[in-house]
Amino acid sequence: MLRIEKLTKTFGAATAVNSVNIEVSEPMMVGVIGASGAGKSTLLRMLNLLERPTSGAITFEGREITGLGGRDARGWQADCAMIFQQFNLVPRMDVVSNVLHGTLFRTGTLRALTALWSEADIRRAIAILDRLGIADHAGKRAEALSGGQQQRVAIARALMQDPKMILADEPIASLDPMNAQIVMDALRRIHDEDGRTVICNLHTLDTARRYCDRIIGMRLGRVVFDGTPEQLTTDMAREIYGADESFSEAATSTEIRETEGPRHAAMAALAREAEARI
Numbered sequence: 001m002l003r004i005e006k007l008t009k010t011f012g013a014a015t016a017v018n019s020v021n022i023e024v025s026e027p028m029m030v031g032v033i034g035a036s037g038a039g040k041s042t043l044l045r046m047l048n049l050l051e052r053p054t055s056g057a058i059t060f061e062g063r064e065i066t067g068l069g070g071r072d073a074r075g076w077q078a079d080c081a082m083i084f085q086q087f088n089l090v091p092r093m094d095v096v097s098n099v100l101h102g103t104l105f106r107t108g109t110l111r112a113l114t115a116l117w118s119e120a121d122i123r124r125a126i127a128i129l130d131r132l133g134i135a136d137h138a139g140k141r142a143e144a145l146s147g148g149q150q151q152r153v154a155i156a157r158a159l160m161q162d163p164k165m166i167l168a169d170e171p172i173a174s175l176d177p178m179n180a181q182i183v184m185d186a187l188r189r190i191h192d193e194d195g196r197t198v199i200c201n202l203h204t205l206d207t208a209r210r211y212c213d214r215i216i217g218m219r220l221g222r223v224v225f226d227g228t229p230e231q232l233t234t235d236m237a238r239e240i241y242g243a244d245e246s247f248s249e250a251a252t253s254t255e256i257r258e259t260e261g262p263r264h265a266a267m268a269a270l271a272r273e274a275e276a277r278i
């Protein structure tokens with residue numbers, strides 16, 4: 001499905017990603033971990049063509065990606081939607097319009113200028129928001145929502161692209177533990193229910209262990225671990241992060257607690273309410 005071969009990116013004298021090989025042969029949820037500066041973001045950005053590799057190749061379903069330009073590159077960017085730590089929404093625009101922007105990769109920018117969305121697109125956008133439990137916020141400005149809600153809007157915008165893969169670059173790094181859990185649950189559910197591959201850069205180990213089928217550990221631009229959460233021993237984790245401060249921080253921060261029952265029930269009630277309104 002996805003094959004990354006000897007992928008390298010240098011910035012001047014610095015090598016951000018160093019001859020990385022990764023093969024994803026079936027849909028899965030992959031977590032990429034590593035200390036700050038390990039090359040996680042650069043790797044994802046190359047997958048999405050936000051950054052061009054210095055050398056190496058990316059192929060998806062047999063098609064070479066790295067050389068794509070123009071319309072083909074935009075088509076690929078629609079196929080692998082990206083989610084960022086800072087949400088990257090248009091703050092003063094309403095939520096549903098932010099989600100509808102997810103169609104622009106496929107339809108071009110004319111729609112953005114004229115803001116003419118088809119009724120079918122609007123319905124689909126609201127259905128996706130509903131699936132993420134935030135349809136009742138559809139008419140609000142994005143900036144009026146909490147961080148966790150905004151990240152779910154960003155996920156909705158990604159789903160609007162109907163992507164084959166979702167790439168998430170530290171999607172929960174700006175969120176409190178409860179919202180972090182809601183966002184990770186949403187990503188996991190999208191993989192489980194839709195069969196989409198999710199590749200998620202995560203700063204912390206515990207989240208990767210809990211949510212991902214496979215963990216890739218990066219250090220200084222190289223892949224130093226590639227296996228299941230079970231295979232990721234404490235010693236190996238220490239090697240990924242370096243046996244210093246960053247290890248204990250990575251292992252313990254962004255702790256996600258078990259969901260309390262009532263909170264789940266409240267979310268379900270909100271979702272039902274939103275559904276009734278549509």
Ligand SMILES: Nc1ncnc2c1ncn2[C@@H]1O[C@H](COP(=O)(O)OP(=O)(O)O)[C@@H](O)[C@H]1O
Binds near residue numbers: 034036037041042043
């Ligand atoms: N646009 C850039 N220009 C110069 N150096 C960069 C750029 N992007 C990333 N780097 C460098 O590449 C290395 C990897 O960065 P990054 O991919 O952001 O790591 P991570 O996401 O794991 O923190 C770092 O040393 C960083 O300073």
Ligand SMILES: [Mg+2]
Binds near residue numbers: 040170
């Ligand atoms: Mg990063």
